[in-house]
Amino acid sequence: xxxxxxxxxxxxxxxxxxxxxxxxxxxxxxxxxxxxxxxxxxxxxxxxxxxxxxxxxxxxxxxxxxxxxxxxxxxxxxxxxxxxxxxxxxxxxxxxxxxxxxxxxxxxxxxxxxxxxxxxxxxxxxxxxxxxxxxxxxxxxxxxxx
Numbered sequence: 001x002x003x004x005x006x007x008x009x010x011x012x013x014x015x016x017x018x019x020x021x022x023x024x025x026x027x028x029x030x031x032x033x034x035x036x037x038x039x040x041x042x043x044x045x046x047x048x049x050x051x052x053x054x055x056x057x058x059x060x061x062x063x064x065x066x067x068x069x070x071x072x073x074x075x076x077x078x079x080x081x082x083x084x085x086x087x088x089x090x091x092x093x094x095x096x097x098x099x100x101x102x103x104x105x106x107x108x109x110x111x112x113x114x115x116x117x118x119x120x121x122x123x124x125x126x127x128x129x130x131x132x133x134x135x136x137x138x139x140x141x142x143x144x145x146x
Contacts, residue, residue, distance in 0.1 A: 003088050004137055007124040013143040017126040020079040021138055027075030032059040060100055067096035072141075080142055086135035095134070102130025 005013040035058045040047045047054045066073040071090035072082045083091050083099065091099060106112040106129055116129035125137050 004084065004086065013139045014126055015140060017081060017138050018120045020081045021120060024075030024079045024081060027078055028073045031074055032062055035062060060104055063100040064096050067091055067099060068093040080140060081138050082141045083136050084139055098134055099130060099136060102133060106130060
């Protein structure tokens with residue numbers, strides 16, 4: 001793939017992507033929560049005192065590693081969607097880090113997260129704010145393989 005698919009002429013790449021992103025986000029949040037629960041005993045349960053920070057760090061590591069390893073988190077893979085760069089290629093480690101950083105920053109500034117959700121629901125490519133800044137898109141994996 002040399003460029004991103006056109007949503008007008010190839011809508012199958014973008015069909016149901018916002019809903020799939022939401023469902024993938026729920027799965028990824030659960031995976032992160034389970035990771036935190038597994039880590040808690042190794043902190044002598046002091047991690048309970050800084051649980052939001054622990055959740056942030058585990059989630060950041062999980063998202064960056066899984067996106068770098070296949071351009072999708074486990075939740076994204078479950079719902080058959082994949083992140084792609086502006087040239088249509090998969091994200092590498094740097095792209096995964098940048099995307100995760102943008103996602104994380106949007107949670108620190110709630111208005112950015114709201115803008116991101118509205119953008120995902122209303123733009124023709126379903127891009128969130130960090131996607132728009134980086135030029136990345138989420139595509140249906142089945143359409144990529146066809």
